[in-house]
Amino acid sequence: MARLTPNFTDSAVRELSPDDLPALSRLFASDPTRFRSMEAGLDMYGLESPTVRFYCVPDGSGGRILGVLIQLRTTVVCADRDGECGGAIAAFVDEQPAVTGLRGCLETLGAVKARLRRYRPTHWEDSWFLELHSAPVQAPAGPAARRAVAQDVDAISALYASSRMMPRSTHDLDAHIATGRVFVVDDFHLRNCIAGAAMLNAEGRSACVIGSVYTRPEARGRGCATACTGAISRDIIDSGKLPCLFYENEAAGRIYHRLGFEPAGRWAILYVDSAR
Numbered sequence: 001m002a003r004l005t006p007n008f009t010d011s012a013v014r015e016l017s018p019d020d021l022p023a024l025s026r027l028f029a030s031d032p033t034r035f036r037s038m039e040a041g042l043d044m045y046g047l048e049s050p051t052v053r054f055y056c057v058p059d060g061s062g063g064r065i066l067g068v069l070i071q072l073r074t075t076v077v078c079a080d081r082d083g084e085c086g087g088a089i090a091a092f093v094d095e096q097p098a099v100t101g102l103r104g105c106l107e108t109l110g111a112v113k114a115r116l117r118r119y120r121p122t123h124w125e126d127s128w129f130l131e132l133h134s135a136p137v138q139a140p141a142g143p144a145a146r147r148a149v150a151q152d153v154d155a156i157s158a159l160y161a162s163s164r165m166m167p168r169s170t171h172d173l174d175a176h177i178a179t180g181r182v183f184v185v186d187d188f189h190l191r192n193c194i195a196g197a198a199m200l201n202a203e204g205r206s207a208c209v210i211g212s213v214y215t216r217p218e219a220r221g222r223g224c225a226t227a228c229t230g231a232i233s234r235d236i237i238d239s240g241k242l243p244c245l246f247y248e249n250e251a252a253g254r255i256y257h258r259l260g261f262e263p264a265g266r267w268a269i270l271y272v273d274s275a276r
Helices: 018-030 034-044 086-095 108-115 148-159 169-179 224-237 250-259
Strands: 052-058 065-070 075-080 100-104 120-131 183-188 194-203 207-215 242-247 262-273
Touching: 018 034, 018 052, 018 065, 034 052, 034 065, 034 075, 034 120, 034 194, 034 207, 034 242, 052 086, 065 086, 075 086, 075 108, 086 108, 100 108, 108 262, 120 250, 148 169, 148 183, 148 194, 148 207, 183 224, 194 224, 207 224, 224 242, 224 250, 242 250
Parallel strands: 075 100, 207 242
Antiparallel strands: 052 065, 065 075, 100 262, 120 242, 120 262, 183 194, 194 207
């Protein structure tokens, strides 16, 4: 069913507080799939995180939360029910000193894009949100993925450094490996080299958002991404949680659909600069 044209709220974005959590839970419960990744991020990092900030858009009375935002360094992630918070979120983004990109539900981000004033949109990228509700389909052949251990940190760091778009510090990787939720495929053509990896962007109480799925260009086509994503998905399901992920390129989408992931929502990424 098509969503109705939103009634835009006049409320301003403010920092999320512990007192807001009951109202935020009601927002999440109103559309669990739409807000699943946001809820997982809040579960994982919490309001006291020194690096991740959480904000909300309250209604005029303050009794309801209409939208939620997560800010990590120069990126803002946003979601509301139908784009009604677009003006408030755009005003918030325009006040930030160094935003380079936004991710959001399709209606939310479309409304934000139309209302930005200081920041200039430079590129729009469609994104799809998928969920896996049963065990991943086993690939008929291909490499085996294994759980990463502490000794892999330098090799995994080198893998992501080669991507240019997703570098990871060894400190960050140490923390991820310690959770047990990093899976890799070894490159048997090169000593002490990782061909591909996958880890979590967020782990909530009921769902996990898989991210940083990457394979070295020279190792592509061998099934590394399938093996890593399948292994981490099985691990998530075995723990009683729901695997989910985002993808932007068609090749990745084909891999995830073959594993059994199903469409659950339309999102987008918006790149901006402050030329205005």
